[in-house]
Structure formats: C-alpha cells, structure tokens
Amino acid sequence: xxxxxxxxxxxxxxxxxxxxxxxxxxxxxxxxxxxxxxxxxxxxxxxxxxxxxxxxxxxxxxxxxxxxxxxxxxxxxxxxxxxxxxxxxxxxxxxxxxxxxxxxxxxxxxxxxx
Numbered sequence: 001x002x003x004x005x006x007x008x009x010x011x012x013x014x015x016x017x018x019x020x021x022x023x024x025x026x027x028x029x030x031x032x033x034x035x036x037x038x039x040x041x042x043x044x045x046x047x048x049x050x051x052x053x054x055x056x057x058x059x060x061x062x063x064x065x066x067x068x069x070x071x072x073x074x075x076x077x078x079x080x081x082x083x084x085x086x087x088x089x090x091x092x093x094x095x096x097x098x099x100x101x102x103x104x105x106x107x108x109x110x111x112x113x114x
Contacts, residue, residue: 012046037110040077040090040102051112069111080104 043051055063078084081093081101090098 008046009050034113037113039106039108041110054112066111073105073108073111076108077101077105 055066058066081090081097083093084090090101093101
C-alpha cells in the first residue's frame with residue numbers, strides 16, 4: 001500500500017479545525033479522544049494508512065500482540081456472523097444483523113487502543 005500523502009493529513013486536520021470552530025468547540029473528536037475506538041466502527045482509508053504506519057513503527061513483539069488481539073477479535077465476530085468469513089464488509093449484512101453485532105460487541109476495544 002502506498003503511503004498517504006501528508007497533504008491528506010493536513011486537509012483532514014484543517015477540516016476538523018473548521019468543524020470544531022463551527023460547532024463552538026463542541027466537536028467530540030480531538031486528540032486523545034477514544035470514544036469512537038470501542039465497539040464496531042467504520043475505518044477510513046486514512047485511518048487504515050495511519051494504523052499501518054503506526055504498526056510498522058512498533059517493536060515486533062508489540063506489533064505481534066496487536067495483530068494477535070485483532071485476529072482473535074475478528075474470529076469472535078466471524079463466529080457470531082459466519083457470512084463475514086466470505087465478505088469482510090459488515091455493511092453488506094442486513095440491518096438486523098448489523099444491529100445485533102453492534103450490540104454484541106459494543107464494549108470491544110480496538111486492539112490498537114493502548
């Protein structure tokens with residue numbers, strides 16, 4: 001995967017600055033916030049690139065621990081929704097199935113959240 005240009009990070013940072021100003025600092029997304037990192041949540045390409053960059057910067061034992069935790073979580077979710085073994089996109093499931101998974105795994109922290 002090619003690295004994400006820093007301009008994309010800059011554009012994203014400026015978007016959050018404008019959103020925060022428009023919402024009078026009531027935007028919950030800010031440095032250090034982890035509210036979106038628990039349960040099932042969407043991951044953007046920017047998130048994916050940043051997570052990959054972070055994983056590559058870790059010592060092998062730390063990276064292995066995170067990857068092991070992620071694999072275990074994926075296994076648990078796939079046991080609950082076997083169709084995900086063939087199509088990893090949760091949003092391709094019926095709404096009822098998504099609601100059930102969100103409820104079942106609502107307290108599951110992102111394996112990178114440390």
